[in-house]
Amino acid sequence: MASRQKWARSRDEGYRHRYDQVTRNRSEAKTEQYKFYKSKAWAGLRAQVLARDDHIDQYLKLLGIYEVADTVDHIVPIEFEPDQMQNPDNLISCGRHTHLIKTRWEKKYYFDRGGQPKSVEPIREIGKILPILAP
Structure with missing residues (x-):
């Protein structure tokens, strides 16, 4: 977990923005999935x-x-x-x-x-x- 946090901190804001917009939210269905996995229902x-x-x-x-x-x-x-x-x-x-x-x-x-x-x-x-x- 510590190495993952260190890696995440080493990434700049632009990288995280691109990841969220291009990879995580690459389609409406993926955006809905991501929201679901962050919900109380899940x-x-x-x-x-x-x-x-x-x-x-x-x-x-x-x-x-x-x-x-x-x-x-x-x-x-x-x-x-x-x-x-x-x-x-x-x-x-x-x-x-x-x-x-x-x-x-x-x-x-x-x-x-x-x-x-x-x-x-x-x-x-x-x-x-x-x-x-x-x-």
Whole structure:
């Protein structure tokens, strides 16, 4: 955390402005997502999912590995199915490393190189996602 804060402080105001306007808010949908993740509704939903899953990484749990979860992940990404943004059945607890691996896989499975959604069937069962996460 300290290194991240040091990095953030080293960036000038112009860089942060460009990041907010170009990367974070690159579309109206992304702006709405960002607002949602800063809302009380998300904080409550996140706490509910972590409690439901006993703060255990549910992907790794299927492998018999018990690690603490500090992230709540959308099983089907909200860019692919925006109407599932607040559905607790589309949310699962996982660790940061697991989330990073899954996010990289999602970008290949759900989206083309230009970031547009592909015509693929959404995968809702975490057991079917598991092979990409196995250590």
